[in-house]
Amino acid sequence: MVTHRCQLPTPDIFEELPRISFKNETLSQDVRTMKLLQLAINNLVNVRTLRIIQGHWNLTRGLLYGFFHRHRISTTPVRRLWLENCSIEGMELDFQDQLRTEGLESVRFRRMHIAQHPRRRKEVYALARGGDMTRLDDSRSGFYQTTIRFEKVFDSTEGEPGIPSGALAFDDEAHRACKSRDVLGGQSCREHPLLPEFTMDPIGLMSGMLLNASGTLTSLNLDWVLVCDTPIDDSSELEPDGGMTLRYRILHMLADLRFPNLRSFQLRNAVMVETAPAWGHYLLDTEPLLSFIEAHSTLQCLAWPINRFFSHQKPSESIAQRARNVIDSLSSNLLELRVDSDYFRHGEPLTDVAGDQPAVAKRTRRRRFISEFAAQMTNVQRLKLEGGIPRDEKRETIRAMHRCPLSKIVMIGVSCPYGNVNPPTHWQPVEGNEHESAIRAFASAKLITPEAGWKFTPEYGWEYGPPMLYHVATHFAQTIRELRLCGYDGAPVLYDPKPLQNPLLENLRHFVNLERLVLSFDLDTWFDNEWRDEEIVAYWLDARDSSRKALAVVPSEDQEEGSWTKLLRERFAPQALANQVAEQLGLLLPEPAKKRGMKIRASFSLGDESVDIWDLDIRVQMDAVGEKLLVKELVGPREEGEKERREAKLENRSWF
Numbered sequence: 266m267v268t269h270r271c272q273l274p275t276p277d278i279f280e281e282l283p284r285i286s287f288k289n290e291t292l293s294q295d296v297r298t299m300k301l302l303q304l305a306i307n308n309l310v311n312v313r314t315l316r317i318i319q320g321h322w323n324l325t326r327g328l329l330y331g332f333f334h335r336h337r338i339s340t341t342p343v344r345r346l347w348l349e350n351c352s353i354e355g356m357e358l359d360f361q362d363q364l365r366t367e368g369l370e371s372v373r374f375r376r377m378h379i380a381q382h383p384r385r386r387k388e389v390y391a392l393a394r395g396g397d398m399t400r401l402d403d404s405r406s407g408f409y410q411t412t413i414r415f416e417k418v419f420d421s422t423e424g425e426p427g428i429p430s431g432a433l434a435f436d437d438e439a440h441r442a443c444k445s446r447d448v449l450g451g452q453s454c455r456e457h458p459l460l461p462e463f464t465m466d467p468i469g470l471m472s473g474m475l476l477n478a479s480g481t482l483t484s485l486n487l488d489w490v491l492v493c494d495t496p497i498d499d500s501s502e503l504e505p506d507g508g509m510t511l512r513y514r515i516l517h518m519l520a521d522l523r524f525p526n527l528r529s530f531q532l533r534n535a536v537m538v539e540t541a542p543a544w545g546h547y548l549l550d551t552e553p554l555l556s557f558i559e560a561h562s563t564l565q566c567l568a569w570p571i572n573r574f575f576s577h578q579k580p581s582e583s584i585a586q587r588a589r590n591v592i593d594s595l596s597s598n599l600l601e602l603r604v605d606s607d608y609f610r611h612g613e614p615l616t617d618v619a620g621d622q623p624a625v626a627k628r629t630r631r632r633r634f635i636s637e638f639a640a641q642m643t644n645v646q647r648l649k650l651e652g653g654i655p656r657d658e659k660r661e662t663i664r665a666m667h668r669c670p671l672s673k674i675v676m677i678g679v680s681c682p683y684g685n686v687n688p689p690t691h692w693q694p695v696e697g698n699e700h701e702s703a704i705r706a707f708a709s710a711k712l713i714t715p716e717a718g719w720k721f722t723p724e725y726g727w728e729y730g731p732p733m734l735y736h737v738a739t740h741f742a743q744t745i746r747e748l749r750l751c752g753y754d755g756a757p758v759l760y761d762p763k764p765l766q767n768p769l770l771e772n773l774r775h776f777v778n779l780e781r782l783v784l785s786f787d788l789d790t791w792f793d794n795e796w797r798d799e800e801i802v803a804y805w806l807d808a809r810d811s812s813r814k815a816l817a818v819v820p821s822e823d824q825e826e827g828s829w830t831k832l833l834r835e836r837f838a839p840q841a842l843a844n845q846v847a848e849q850l851g852l853l854l855p856e857p858a859k860k861r862g863m864k865i866r867a868s869f870s871l872g873d874e875s876v877d878i879w880d881l882d883i884r885v886q887m888d889a890v891g892e893k894l895l896v897k898e899l900v901g902p903r904e905e906g907e908k909e910r911r912e913a914k915l916e917n918r919s920w921f
Contacts (some may be wrong), residue, residue, distance in 0.1 A: 267312050268915075269328060271319040273392065273411060274906055275350050275376070275598065277402040282376060285415060287352035289391040293321040295436040299682045300449050306331035312327050313344045314781045316915065320351035326358065333364040339679035344366030345921060349375040353467050360473030364813050369478035371921050375488040376406055380517055382827040390415045394435060404906040406802045406872035406879075412559075419451065468511070472518045473585035482738040482918045485531040486568075487519075489540050513543040520553035527561050529920040531568035533605055533651075540893035541607070547630075549588040549638070559587065562594035568603035568921050571654060577626040580759040596641045601919070603649040604662075606631070612680030612754045616657045631658055632723065640721050649675040656682065661723050667740040669714065675749040681785065683733040684769040685755030686762075701765060702797070703729040712738055714776050734772035742775040749783040753870045756785040757844055760836060779858045783866040786846070790871065791868060792829055798871045801828075801837050805879070805902050808839055842867070843896045851894040854885075859894060869902065877904055 270290075276282045293299075302324065315332055317325050322722070325348075332343050346369055358364055396414035403409040475482070511544055534540035546555045580588070617628045631654070639662050641747035649673055650659050659672075659676055684704070705851055707730065757766045773779070790797045846867045854863070867881045884898040903910050 266314040266316070267309065267328070267332075268315075268316040268318065269320050269324055269391075271321060273319065274402065274404040274409070275319050277404075278376065278446060278489070280826070281402060282350075282489075284389050284444055285324065286354075286378060286389045286391045287319070287350060288354055289393060289417070291395065292391045293412075295325045295440065297440050297449050298436070299323065299327050302327045303331060304448070306546070307338070307402050310339045311341065312339070312647050313341055315343050315345070316347040316349075318347070318349045320348075322352055322355075325351045325353070326356045329353075329356070329358055331363065331668075333360075333366055335363065335365045337541040339540065344368060345371040345523045347375070347915075347921065348377060349373070349549075353376055353440055353470055354378065354466075356470060358470055360470065360477050364477075366474050366477040368481055370481055371486075372475065372478070372482065373484075373486040373488065373918075373921055374471075374490050375486070376553045378491045379471060380510075385754040399677050402875045402877070404807070404877055406798060406877045408875055419538075430906055433470075468515050468518055472522070475519075475522055479524050481526065482524045483526050484566075485524065485527065486529070486531040486533075488531065491514075491540055491635050508512075509541065512541075514582050516543045516546055520557040520901070522557075528564060530561060530564055531564035531566065531603065531920070532570070533568045533603065534570065542570065546573070547576045548574050550574075550580045550584060555584065555587060558591050562591045563598050564595065565598060566601040566603075567595070567599055568649075571604040571650075572627050573604050573636050574631040574638055575630055577629040577633075592638055592641050596643050599642060599645050601647040601649075602639075602642065602645050603651070604654075605649075605651040606653045608679055610679070612752075613653055613678045613682075615656045616725055631662075632725070635665050636723055642666050643668045645669040646671060647673040647675075648676075651675070651677040653678065656680075656733065657727050658726050661725065663737055663744050664740065665721050667719070667721060667722070670744050671741045671745055673747040673749075674741070674745065676751070678752040679754055681752040681755040681757075682750050683770075684765065686757050686766045686769060687755050689897070701768075703734050704765060704768045707731040707735055708771040710735075712742065714739060714742075732769045732772065734770065738772045738775040743778065744801055745776045746778055747781040747783075748773075748776070748779065751783065751785045751868060753785050755786065756787045756789045757849065758789065759842070759849070759867070759869075761789065762849055766849075767853060771851075773850075773853045774855050775857050776856045779855055779863060780861075780868075781864045782850075782854075783868065784850075785868045785870070788869045788871065792832060797829070797833075798873050800833070802871060802879070804833055804837060805839065809901075811902075839881065839899060839901060840896070841900070842881055843899045846881065846883065847885050847894045847896050854894070859885070860891070861889045862897065873908060879904055880910075 269648040276285050306328075309332075312332065313327060317328060320328070331337065343366075346366075360366060363861040372412050378554065390413040393412055393414040396412040396860075398410060398411050398684075399412055400408045475485070509663070532542070535541060545551070546554055548558055575588075580586075617624070617631075619625070635658065642665075644671070645666060648663070648669075650662060654662075659682060663671075663674065713736070739749075757763070757770070772781070790801055836845075848864060850865065851859075862884060863886075864882065864884050867883070869879045869881070870876055871879055882899070883896050885894050887893070888895050905911070
C-alpha cells in the first residue's frame with residue numbers, strides 16, 4: 266500500500282473546496298524528486314493499493330505514470346486507486362497505449378476537480394511556493410498560514426508562467442539535506458520543464474482510465490467530484506447544464522461505459538452547485554443513464570441524488586416499463602442505498618411547502634423516489650439519507666422500506682434529524698405545547714408493529730404524532746445494529762438537557778440489538794461574556810499530545826468556584842464529557858445493549874470563525890449490579906483529520 270498525502274490539512278468542503286484547483290505545479294516540480302520517485306516505484310513490486318490525498322500535481326502525475334505503466338515490473342497489478350483533493354487536469358497520461366489499468370477493482374474519486382472551464386481560472390487558486398500568503402482552515406477549528414497563487418486565463422503574449430526563484434532554492438536545499446546527489450549525481454532541477462509537452466482532456470483521461478479497467482472494476486465511487494462549469498459557447502441557447510457543458514460531457518462519458526463485474530456505483534454529488542449532475546438527466550427516466558443502470562442492475566451498493574432518480578414529468582410507457590424492470594432487479598440485489606440532496610442553509614423543514622415551480626419539481630422528484638423506488642426494495646441492509654431532505658420525507662423513506670432487514674440507518678443534515686429539542690425558531694415552528702404533549706404521550710406508548718400484509722402509503726406533512734424514532738422502531742427495532750443521527754441545529758444540549766430531549770430519544774429503548782449509536786450534541790462554550798471554543802480545542806489537543814505544552818488546569822486555592830480554569834477541567838475534560846454523555850443517555854438506551862456493552866460517538870461542532878467537527882468515542886456498559894452505566898473506553902475528542910482516526914477511516918471504508 267502506498268499513500269501520498271500533503272502535510273497541509275485538506276480544504277474546507279464548503280468554502281475552500283470549490284475555489285482550490287489542486288493543479289499546484291510549483292510543488293514537487295524538481296526533476297530530481299521525480300527521478301527518486303521513479304527509482305522507488307521500480308522497487309515497489311507488491312503494491313496493490315495506491316492512495317493520493319491532496320497530492321502535489323507533479324507527484325500525482327508521477328505516481329499514476331509509474332504504477333500504471335505498461336512495462337512496470339510487478340508481481341501483481343494495482344487493485345485499488347483512491348484519488349482525493351488532487352487534480353488530473355493537464356497531465357500527459359495516455360491510458361490507451363502507454364499506461365494500463367487492467368486489474369483495477371476499485372476506483373474512488375473524492376472531493377476533487379475533474380475539469381474547470383478556462384473562464385473560471387481567475388476565480389481559483391492553488392497551493393504554491395513563493396506565492397501570496399493567505400489563511401486557510403486547519404481542520405481543527407482554526408487557521409494556518411501558507412502561500413497560494415491565483416490562476417488566470419492563459420495569454421500567449423505573456424509567455425508561460427515560471428517557477429518562483431524561492432521554490433528552486435527550497436528544492437536545492439531539500440536535495441542537499443537528503444543527499445540525493447549520491448543517487449542521482451549532480452542533475453539540476455533546471456533541466457525539467459514546468460509544463461508537459463502536451464496535455465490531455467481530463468475527461469478523456471478519466472474515460473481512458475476507467476475504460477481500460479472495465480473488465481475488472483467492481484466498485485466505482487464519485488464522491489463530491491466538482492466540475493466548475495461555464496458553457497463553451499456563450500451564444501448557445503441550450504438549457505442550463507445542457508449539451509455544451511463539461512458537466513454534460515462527464516455524465517455522458519460515464520453513462521457510456523460498461524462494467525460487467527460492477528457491484529458498487531456511487532455518485533454522491535448533490536451537495537453544492539459544482540457537484541450536481543447535468544441538468545435534465547435522471548437515472549431511471551432518461552437516456553443514456555437508464556441504459557447504464559439497466560446494464561448494472563445487479564448492483565449491491567448504489568448512491569445517487571434523491572431528486573435525480575426520476576423526472577418530475579411522466580415518462581413514456583416504454584421508459585416506465587424499462588425502469589420497473591431495473592427496480593425489480595435492484596430490489597433483491599441492493600444491500601446498501603445512499604441518497605442525498607443539496608443542503609438547506611437554515612436546516613431541513615418538517616415538510617416542503619414551497620410553491621414556486623423549481624421547488625415543486627424537486628419535491629415531486631424526491632417523492633417519486635420514495636413511492637416508486639424505496640417502496641420496492643426488499644433486501645437493503647444499510648440506508649443513508651444526507652443533506653436537505655425534509656424530515657417527513659426521511660420518515661416516509663424509512664417507512665417505505667419496511668420490507669428490508671435494515672441493520673444500519675444514517676441520517677445527516679443541518680438540523681437534528683429526529684426532532685428539535687430546543688424552543689421553536691423562525692424556520693422550524695414545530696415544538697409548541699400541543700406537539701410537546703403528543704410527543705411525550707407517544708414516547709412512553711407501547712410500540713405497535715404493523716400487521717402482516719401491511720402496505721406502505723405515503724403520508725406527508727408532520728402532524729402532531731409520534732417522533733421520528735418511534736417510526737424507525739416500529740419497523741426495524743429488532744434488526745437495527747447501528748444508528749447515526751447527525752445534525753446540530755436543535756440537537757441535545759450537553760449538561761443542559763431540554764424537556765423534549767428524552768421524549769424524542771426514548772424510543773431508543775426498543776432497539777434491543779443496538780451496538781453503535783452516533784449523535785450530535787450542542788456544547789455551550791459561552792463563559793464570562795465570550796466564546797471559549799479556541800481554548801477548549803487547545804485543551805483537548807494538549808490532553809492527547811504530551812509533546813505540546815500542557816495547560817495548567819488544576820485550580821489554585823485562591824481561585825473562585827466559578828472560574829474558567831475550574832470549569833474547563835470539570836466540564837470539558839474528555840473524561841468529564843464522556844461521563845456526561847453516559848449520564849444523559851443512560852436511561853434511554855436499550856437494556857440488553859447496556860448489559861452487553863455498546864459504542865457511542867458524541868459529535869460536537871466547534872469554532873468561532875472556522876467551524877469543524879470533533880468526535881468523542883466511548884464504550885459504555887452497565888456495572889456488575891446493573892445500577893450505573895460506566896464509561897469503559899474513551900478516545901478523543903478528535904477532529905476528522907486526526908492521524909489515527911483518518912487512517913482507520915481509510916482502512917475501513919466500505920466498497921473500496
